[in-house]
Amino acid sequence: MMEPLSTAVTICPVCRQKIRSTAEHCPNCGAERHFGPRMIESAICAFAGMVLLSAVSTMLLPISLWTIVFAAAGLCAGFLFSHNRFGGDRWLGR
């Protein structure tokens, strides 16, 4: 039996079994390699940003068109934050 090169093998972070480093999912436990934030994580961060900034804007200014502007800015900021926070490869277990 030929052992595969150590550089071509990685350890599944979910079940600690050796898997090919190019594998998109683990054959042992079914965990999947996932790039970037999941839909739900982006949505939560965007929503949190929107709520936060609209709350801040109503403290600084009366509710007006600015509240909508702040809310939209918060939405974008939250979305970008989620991409920062959850960017890169992750392994998600089943």
Ligand SMILES: [Zn+2]
């Ligand atoms: Zn695994």
